[in-house]
Amino acid sequence: MNWETVIGLEIHAQLATRSKIFSGSPTAFGAEPNTQANLVDLGYPGVLPVLNAEAVRMAIRFGVATGAKVARRSVFARKNYFYPDLPKGYQISQYERPVVEDGSLDIVLDDGTRKTIGITRAHLEEDAGKSLHEDFHGLSGIDLNRAGTPLLEIVSEPELRSAREAVAYMKKIHTLVRYLDICDGNMQEGSFRCDANVSVRPVGQAEFGTRAEIKNLNSFRFVERAINYEIERQIELIEGGGTVVQETRLYDPDKGETRPMRSKEEANDYRYFPDPDLLPLAIEEATIDEVRRSMPELPDEKARRFVREHGLSDYDAGVLTASKELAQYYETVVAELGSQAKLAANWVMGDLAGALNRDNLDVTQSRVSAGSLAGLLTRIVDDTISGKIAKEVFEAMWSEGRDADAIIEAKGLKQITDTSAIERAIEDVMSRNPGQLAEYRSGKDKLFGFFVGQVMKATGGKANPGQLNELLKRKLSG
DSSP: OOEEEEEEEEEEEEOOOSBOSSSOOBOOTTOOTTSSOOHHHHTOTTOOOOOOHHHHHHHHHHHHHTTOEEOSEEOOEEEEOOOTTOTTSEEEEOOSSOSEEEEEEEEEOTTSOEEEEEEEEEEEEEOOOEEEOTTSTTOOEEEOTTTTOEEEEEEEOSOBOSHHHHHHHHHHHHHHHHHTTSOOOOTTTTSEEEEEEEEEEETTOOSOOOOEEEEEEOSHHHHHHHHHHHHHHHHHHHHTTOOOOOEEEEEETTTTEEEEEEEOOOGGGGTOEEOTTSOOEEOOHHHHHHHHHTOOOOHHHHHHHHHHHHOOOHHHHHHHTSSHHHHHHHHHHHHHHOSOHHHHHHHIIIIIHHHHHHTTOOGGGOSSOHHHHHHHHHHHHTTSSOHHHHHHHHHHHHHHOOOHHHHHHHHTOOOBOOHHHHHHHHHHHHHHOHHHHHHHHTTOGGGHHHHHHHHHHHTTTOBOHHHHHHHHHHHHTO
16 A cells, blocks of 8 residues: 655744743753742742743744734633643643744755645743753652743644655754744754654545654654654554554654654643633734844845855755855855855855864854855965865865965965966976877877876976866877
């Protein structure tokens, strides 16, 4: 039987506010356990939550960016459940009336086509604390620093049909929230994570299959692996005569498998009801207009501009705008170089990206600044060095921290552009290789590459390639 996968993602983006969503406690990462939770976060009797206005503005920014409806009136609800790291016994969230609804986002598939994924809703809520299971000798510790941290939960329509599509969508959301400056996107610190709802159904069937929810996936690689495992598990289970149980599962990256965590709760299990301590959230049209006027250039807009202004392909523009910092780096190189946008793109996506990946660095940690890379590319453009030598210079810049001119001068790497010097080198190579010369002149054109290599070797790789090719053709033709 042919199977179709149905996937929906619930992405939790920690909003980049300095204080929590309902209290003045700080949200900085890495503090000692239980040092950033006050009486509101701890759920003490008699304390009242106060909504963080900046968290609301950030939610509006996301709604505007995704073409969604920003609710003029939304309601906070209590989601009731017991867990040791939930001190109040309930989580303040939004249920029937979220702040953002009916948005969409385009993703690019492997074949280059675009697919629009609907965003059902994005609602504000508080995070729970964290259970710590290491170093407690059979016990668990509770750290409530995260309790009350503001989250925007972004729920997609079940329109993703493969793990690759899910990763593409998650990466696009990750890029967007960072462009909007509403989330730092740090997955290792828990600022950006997702739950994946996965089901399968026979191709052509309209009804959805029974879904399993995979909780707390905090890397793109884990998302892809967990979903692929779950797809195979469900298909094997059904084809073996079993049935899929609706449940919550965890992904074990060490074993590369998902395992049951608990039976899947439905909304009625949580006994949602409007929070009596919080008034409905009323957003005025003027506030939305103010946010709209302050919106930055978004990733898709920037990519279209790169195509239009710099003559890049859609692919190159997409790669260069995948992060705000990479796009800024590229534009700085182009601005300082003055032209040669494609040359700059090739180097940023090629040698620079390779060095960053090799050393596991972000572009903001690059050992070669945008200005320094522009200086190197200038020396290619003005024929001071060849593209091949430039790669050697770049590696030296990366490891030594010096600029291109200093390295070129110190290593004597300037390109030979003196016509007479190149001619002498060609004549010397021809005189030392009479057999190959005769074969070339008898019609073996492939030997041209041999002579290029020999002249380059004789000049230490410094002969200007364009001049060399032109002069060599003339000399070899006799």
